[in-house]
Amino acid sequence: xxxxxxxxxxxxxxxxxxxxxxxxxxxxxxxxxxxxxxxxxxxxxxxxxxxxxxxxxxxxxxxxxxxxxxxxxxxxxxxxxxxxxxxxxxxxxxxxxxxxxxxxxxxxxxxxxxxxxxxxxxxxxxxxxxxxxxxxxxxxxxxxxxxxxxxxxxxxxxxxxxxxxxx
Ligand SMILES: [Zn+2]
Ligand SMILES: [Zn+2]
Numbered sequence: 001x002x003x004x005x006x007x008x009x010x011x012x013x014x015x016x017x018x019x020x021x022x023x024x025x026x027x028x029x030x031x032x033x034x035x036x037x038x039x040x041x042x043x044x045x046x047x048x049x050x051x052x053x054x055x056x057x058x059x060x061x062x063x064x065x066x067x068x069x070x071x072x073x074x075x076x077x078x079x080x081x082x083x084x085x086x087x088x089x090x091x092x093x094x095x096x097x098x099x100x101x102x103x104x105x106x107x108x109x110x111x112x113x114x115x116x117x118x119x120x121x122x123x124x125x126x127x128x129x130x131x132x133x134x135x136x137x138x139x140x141x142x143x144x145x146x147x148x149x150x151x152x153x154x155x156x157x158x159x160x161x162x163x164x165x166x167x
Contacts (some may be wrong), residue, residue: 001084002069004030010067024048025060035073035081035092035101075101075129091127095134096144104130 002010007026011018028044029036036044042057061082064070071083075092077099085103093102108128133142 001031001087007064007069010069011063014067016063021045021049021052021056022060024052025057029064029070029082029084032084033102035075035083037079037081039079041082073101077101091130093130093132093134095137096131097133097137097142100134100136102134106130 004023004026007029008018008023011022024045025041027048028041032044034040038054038058038061041061042052042054045052045057061070062072065072065082068086069084071086073081073083073092075081075094077094081101088105091104091106091108093104094100106128108126133144
């Protein structure tokens with residue numbers, strides 16, 4: 001995670017203007033482990049600068065993605081999520097009910113891919129999504145309704161309901 005100062009420097013280094021509005025977006029992202037949607041970032045930034053627009057938030061987030069300062073993520077929750085953690089490869093825990101997303105550090109190894117199975121693709125990235133119920137939803141007794149599934153590379157967690165994460 002890059003702090004407000006780093007994001008400011010990075011923006012300036014690429015000849016982009018750093019406004020007070022943009023800095024409020026940087027602050028909203030700092031230390032956020034929830035993988036917020038643009039709307040969530042907007043809600044936080046708006047507390048600081050009430051006149052900020054969702055459009056400005058969208059544009060700034062996408063500029064940060066272009067600069068490699070944050071990552072845009074689609075984990076099947078219905079909206080693009082933004083991940084300030086771009087320093088280390090990691091996977092994600094996704095709650096089926098509330099869509100909460102958290103980092104998950106796990107070595108996924110070879111995934112049992114047989115030689116030749118990659119059909120000529122040169123793989124440079126593997127993303128694994130672990131789906132289940134978050135602690136809040138478990139405590140509240142919420143159950144998954146319509147299950148969401150992400151796109152291509154989704155490996156469903158084999159953990160049964162009620163068991164806890166071994167790590
Ligand atoms: Zn949840
Ligand atoms: Zn993440």
